[in-house]
Amino acid sequence: MDDVVNLMSRRPPLDQVLAVAGELSAEIIAIAKALHSDPEISLQEMKSAELVSGLLARGGFAVQRGLAGLESSFCAEWGSGVPSIALIVEMDALPVLGHACGHNIIAAASAGAALILRRLLNEDTARIVVMGTPAEELGIGKIEMIKAGCFADIDFAMMVHPSSRRQVIKQFLGLAKIRFTFHGKPSHAAAYPEEGINALDGVIQTFNAVNAMRQQLRQDVRIHGIITEGGVAPNIIPARAACYFYVRADDLQELEQARERLKGCAAGAALATGCRLETEEDPRIIAPLKILRSFYRVYSEQVARLGLEEARTPGDRNKGSSDIGNLSQELPTIHPHVPIGEGINIHTEGFAMATVSTRGEEATVEGATLLAMTALELIFSPPLREEIIREFHEKDNNLY
Ligand SMILES: [Zn+2]
Numbered sequence: 001m002d003d004v005v006n007l008m009s010r011r012p013p014l015d016q017v018l019a020v021a022g023e024l025s026a027e028i029i030a031i032a033k034a035l036h037s038d039p040e041i042s043l044q045e046m047k048s049a050e051l052v053s054g055l056l057a058r059g060g061f062a063v064q065r066g067l068a069g070l071e072s073s074f075c076a077e078w079g080s081g082v083p084s085i086a087l088i089v090e091m092d093a094l095p096v097l098g099h100a101c102g103h104n105i106i107a108a109a110s111a112g113a114a115l116i117l118r119r120l121l122n123e124d125t126a127r128i129v130v131m132g133t134p135a136e137e138l139g140i141g142k143i144e145m146i147k148a149g150c151f152a153d154i155d156f157a158m159m160v161h162p163s164s165r166r167q168v169i170k171q172f173l174g175l176a177k178i179r180f181t182f183h184g185k186p187s188h189a190a191a192y193p194e195e196g197i198n199a200l201d202g203v204i205q206t207f208n209a210v211n212a213m214r215q216q217l218r219q220d221v222r223i224h225g226i227i228t229e230g231g232v233a234p235n236i237i238p239a240r241a242a243c244y245f246y247v248r249a250d251d252l253q254e255l256e257q258a259r260e261r262l263k264g265c266a267a268g269a270a271l272a273t274g275c276r277l278e279t280e281e282d283p284r285i286i287a288p289l290k291i292l293r294s295f296y297r298v299y300s301e302q303v304a305r306l307g308l309e310e311a312r313t314p315g316d317r318n319k320g321s322s323d324i325g326n327l328s329q330e331l332p333t334i335h336p337h338v339p340i341g342e343g344i345n346i347h348t349e350g351f352a353m354a355t356v357s358t359r360g361e362e363a364t365v366e367g368a369t370l371l372a373m374t375a376l377e378l379i380f381s382p383p384l385r386e387e388i389i390r391e392f393h394e395k396d397n398n399l400y
């Protein structure tokens, strides 16, 4: 009991948290702006990693670079004790569009939260780890870093993502990627068509079979693909054609079934056209986000303490996928959204611009502050940590 009283007496009051966040706000915004002005795509986030981890190193964090065989990954840690809290940094931009997913804000908010906590805590109160996870857009960084054991001694993980709305809970779909290559036989398309085997027909039949199947798919399932190879000239029967599909679903069981049915469509198309089918499945399955109400409640309470209002958009609308889903299956994780402008959707030029607008700056500081406040709740309330961990273990595992 004395320990709890002692712990509570060391808990920084809200006005102190806000004062520190205010003092650091210019530095936090500067991170988002610096990344925005020099966007780097997935797996090439070297300068971004240098910038964020360098800042944390100067702030007293012990930095390791290049974990899990990923050059642009990093880990920056400070403090000791229980709990270990990971603040997730994403850094990758999109080709051509720059920071149209706003990962510059993610990096600034997580690094900013870490710097705020560093100023508020004693070194032995908790362990704060900023994890630089590359290539979110390709679904690589977190999956590889989990595999390499980077999160093995982390108790809780947090990040915020910019969005058009302040949506605290939003679901993410599981995602599997699969490529089909059809091998046929070339022939003159007019003179000797009967001697050819048309690989493009294999691809077209696959799409037709998938489209026929849609009616019998569960509502949350998404199957969408592109043709990546379709022959070389109209007067040659295509000897080779290829397509690339994403399959998504709310849970891994449904995802697995949808993926098998998609493979069935391609196999049927190969049989119908006489082609040989080659199938290549990406071993990195992106897991759906495991949503822990108790953990999100803590974040929501901090939103209310700041006098901010949550968007009441249902959490199951407009869902994408992210490798944060994989992390959420490993340990309690939250991924709430901070608002940078109503009606501005991610992966657009407008969104990239909005990340450095006045609204974008406010969202960046809001994210850093809310993450720091949420971390303080976890650090100074052992029963809360137990509740979240209990929910994590009770929740049926969509394990992959
Ligand atoms: Zn994105």
Ligand SMILES: [Zn+2]
Pocket: 101, 102, 103, 136, 161
């Ligand atoms: Zn993103």
